[in-house]
Amino acid sequence: MNVSVRAANRRPALQVSGVAISLRQGLIVLALVIGCALFYLYTGIKGLSISYQISQARQNRVEMVEMGRRLRVELNNLRSPERLEQAGARLGLAPVPPERVRVLP
Numbered sequence: 001m002n003v004s005v006r007a008a009n010r011r012p013a014l015q016v017s018g019v020a021i022s023l024r025q026g027l028i029v030l031a032l033v034i035g036c037a038l039f040y041l042y043t044g045i046k047g048l049s050i051s052y053q054i055s056q057a058r059q060n061r062v063e064m065v066e067m068g069r070r071l072r073v074e075l076n077n078l079r080s081p082e083r084l085e086q087a088g089a090r091l092g093l094a095p096v097p098p099e100r101v102r103v104l105p
Contacts, residue, residue, distance in 0.1 A: 021029075077083065088094075 085095075
């Protein structure tokens with residue numbers, strides 16, 4: 001049995017503006033278009049995610065700066081000589097007479 005393909009029985013290629021496009025070429029172009037669209041969506045979503053992370057980091061920075069300011073104020077209050085004298089008086093401590101103070105060279 002001899003099987004031959006006649007030119008008249010072959011499927012013709014799709015004609016688009018005078019250019020013949022085969023099914024394989026059409027699928028490749030479609031795959032490239034879908035790939036580009038998916039990449040565009042991925043970069044958009046990734047950009048939103050990074051933007052959200054930057055916003056969160058800025059908010060954390062503002063909170064940390066405010067906390068640092070409050071802690072510096074509290075440290076200065078705790079180190080103040082007046083507060084230390086009051087705390088010493090409550091504990092029954094008295095200032096040291098100047099003759100008992102030794103100055104180291």
